[in-house]
Amino acid sequence: MTSITLPTTENNTLPTVRERRYPPGDLAIWIFILAELAVFAIAFVGYAFARMYNVELFNEYQQQLDRRSALINTLVLITSSYFVVRAVHAIRGDNSRHCVRWLSAAMAMGGLFLFIKGAEFAHHFSHGINLSTNTFYMFYLSLTIFHFMHVIMAMIILAAITLKARRGGYSARDHRGVETGASYWHMVDLVWLILFPLVYVMH
Amino acid sequence: MHDEEPANDDLRTCTWVWLIMIGLTLITYFSDRLGWNDLGISLGVLLLALIKGHLVGAYFMELRHVRGLWRWPVTLWLFLPGSLISLAFFLAYSP
Numbered sequence: 001m002t003s004i005t006l007p008t009t010e011n012n013t014l015p016t017v018r019e020r021r022y023p024p025g026d027l028a029i030w031i032f033i034l035a036e037l038a039v040f041a042i043a044f045v046g047y048a049f050a051r052m053y054n055v056e057l058f059n060e061y062q063q064q065l066d067r068r069s070a071l072i073n074t075l076v077l078i079t080s081s082y083f084v085v086r087a088v089h090a091i092r093g094d095n096s097r098h099c100v101r102w103l104s105a106a107m108a109m110g111g112l113f114l115f116i117k118g119a120e121f122a123h124h125f126s127h128g129i130n131l132s133t134n135t136f137y138m139f140y141l142s143l144t145i146f147h148f149m150h151v152i153m154a155m156i157i158l159a160a161i162t163l164k165a166r167r168g169g170y171s172a173r174d175h176r177g178v179e180t181g182a183s184y185w186h187m188v189d190l191v192w193l194i195l196f197p198l199v200y201v202m203h
Numbered sequence: 204m205h206d207e208e209p210a211n212d213d214l215r216t217c218t219w220v221w222l223i224m225i226g227l228t229l230i231t232y233f234s235d236r237l238g239w240n241d242l243g244i245s246l247g248v249l250l251l252a253l254i255k256g257h258l259v260g261a262y263f264m265e266l267r268h269v270r271g272l273w274r275w276p277v278t279l280w281l282f283l284p285g286s287l288i289s290l291a292f293f294l295a296y297s298p
Contacts, residue, residue, distance in 0.1 A: 020268055020270070023264065023265065023266060037277075041280060041284040045284050045287045045288060048288040048291035049291045051295060067232070071228065074228050075225060081221075082217065082221040082263070085214075085221075085262075085263050089211075089213070186259055186263045186264045187264075189263075190256055190277070193224075194256060196228075198249070198288065201231055201244075202249060202292060
């Protein structure tokens with residue numbers, strides 16, 4: 001006779017309630033996020049290998065960048081991401097008012113990032129620096145302007161979510177839109193976390 | 204609607220993650236003062252960046268709660284370019 005051992009709850013590791021099959025938010029945004037990350041990854045690797053053939057040039061012009069502004073911007077983006085985490089947490093607790101507050105704080109940090117970075121770009125352009133100046137500035141401006149545009153896009157998404165949240169459009173049961181916007185915002189933060197050391201610090 | 208959202212372990216953990224990332228960013232900024240050579244600094248700050256990226260993916264993007272393939276794209280994204288960037292800086296440093 002064959003004995004069959006039935007699985008029991010004690011012997012098996014059951015998935016916790018919190019575990020999920022897909023990341024938070026709309027799956028379409030994750031396809032978009034992965035495509036964006038792939039583009040940035042290629043650009044980062046391109047920068048590193050272009051530097052390999054122009055080490056002195058890259059090191060010389062990297063010294064001209066405003067590293068302190070980049071540090072502040074990194075702290076600003078990390079903090080904005082944390083605020084977005086708080087917004088998601090708030091709406092999961094069915095607290096639209098706090099969700100709106102945290103999203104607004106995150107957008108304010110995003111605005112601060114754009115202001116600081118915009119001032120940096122204005123400084124470069126006023127000194128006649130552009131994509132054609134040299135290989136370093138070609139990569140530096142391409143990468144940072146491309147990222148800058150992503151911050152603007154992420155702020156537009158957060159603004160749309162904030163407006164809907166203000167109207168009571170999200171709840172503890174239905175807040176996929178907040179999670180979707182949050183995921184995109186974190187992606188923008190994630191890219192900058194690599195961009196900052198690569199372009200401003202590593203030499 | 205509640206006045207206060209419920210506090211839980213996840214939020215506390217994310218607060219710690221935020222503070223750790225602030226600390227790692229400051230270390231990155233002041234890395235020149237560590238007295239390491241250029242390659243050591245470059246690879247060191249890259250490693251810190253990859254750790255921060257992993258923290259964002261796992262905790263802020265909540266991928267640590269995801270099972271299966273969707274758990275790994277961000278880690279893979281960090282690992283592949285991270286390896287190639289390290290290689291490029293290593294080769295550039297070699298005589």
